[in-house]
Amino acid sequence: MLNDRLTIAGREFTSRLFVGTGKYKDFAETKKAIEASGADVVTVAVRRVNITDRSKENLLDYLDPKKYTILPNTAGCYNVQDALRYARLARAAGVSDLIKLEVLGDERTLFPDTVGLIEAAKILVKEGFIVLPYTNDDPIVAQKLVDIGCPAVMPLAAPIGSGLGIRNPYNLKIIMEMVKVPIIVDAGVGTASDAAFAMELGADAVLMNTAIAGAQDPIAMAEAMKYAVHAGRLAYKAGRIPRKLYATASSPIEGML
Amino acid sequence: MTEAIQIQVNGEQRSCRADTTVGDLLRELAIKTERVAVELNLEIMDRKNFDHRSLKQGDRVEILSFIGGGAPVGVQGKRRGFVHAE
Secondary structure, eight states: OTTOOEEETTEEESOOEEEEOOSOSSHHHHHHHHHHHTOSEEEEEEEEOOSSOTTSOOGGGTSOTTTSEEEEBOTTOOSHHHHHHHHHHHHHTTSOSEEEEOOBOOTTTOOBOHHHHHHHHHHHHHTTOEEEEEEOSOHHHHHHHHHHTOSOBEEBSSSTTOOOOOSOHHHHHHHHHHOOSOBEEESOOOSHHHHHHHHHHTOSEEEESHHHHTSSSHHHHHHHHHHHHHHHHHHHHHOOOOOOSSOOOSSOSTTOO | OOOEEEEEETTEEEEEETTOBHHHHHHHTTOOSTTEEEEETTEEOOGGGTTTOBOOTTOEEEEEEEEEOSSOOOSHHHHTOOOOOO
16 A cells, blocks of 8 residues: 555645644644644635734644645635635635635535536636535536546535535445546545545545544544544455345354364 | 825725835735735736735725635534534
């Protein structure tokens, strides 16, 4: 498994766990949790600088962009125009052309507006962005996003922050079989077994934020997620035994009294 | 003496000298120019122009940078009371 690297748009990643940086107590905790997770890719949001209280520190003072791949998102955008605006601002802020594209459809579920997502993705791909779209567990939409030029797709496991785990493993599996780009299961993971399950299904990576940041001990959970993603990946590569209804003895009958 | 102009920075009214550039404004606010994006009247600026563009009366400046984020904070907890499925 030494060379089991994930490649997206020519970029290589060692860790298959992507983590968000929201909802932590402070930047120090964010940094510790991210270190414990072993993640290479960290997502960030783009927001107004606090101009009245300049004592507020910058997140990137804690997360060295040389060490981590910073993946800005368009979180909080409910229409194409806002998503484009935030994506362009993220690029102007000078990290890279990477963007985690979110066009949300509804505040209560935070489900993606896949019509708006496809429209925004088309425009951003044309503008040279590397678009990683947060999408529904819909294989047809996932394929459309790939056809547009997205180098990976990020279907949800469950609503953002819900911790419900993998709600539709069959659709995710179909996406993994149909779509020939890396699949990053994004959103909805609650605990380590959910992450392992996603990887066992054949996901190329898992992205999470709340499951770690919202845990009672975020740093311990970050470490748990690191192992879960690794274990799930190993199990997937190893190839599990088929499910059978009845027992198959492990010990030989031969030589019994 | 240069006259003062009124501008809006991140939604707040502010006055500055008429010859202030965007770069001057950032320095005045103690904001490092790397890792910020500046939008001037809804147009994203190239950072190379920060020191060349003087602010004008009524300009609207937005200064943005990266903050912690994965996904927006859901409202389900606030609005309905979250019911766990298990």
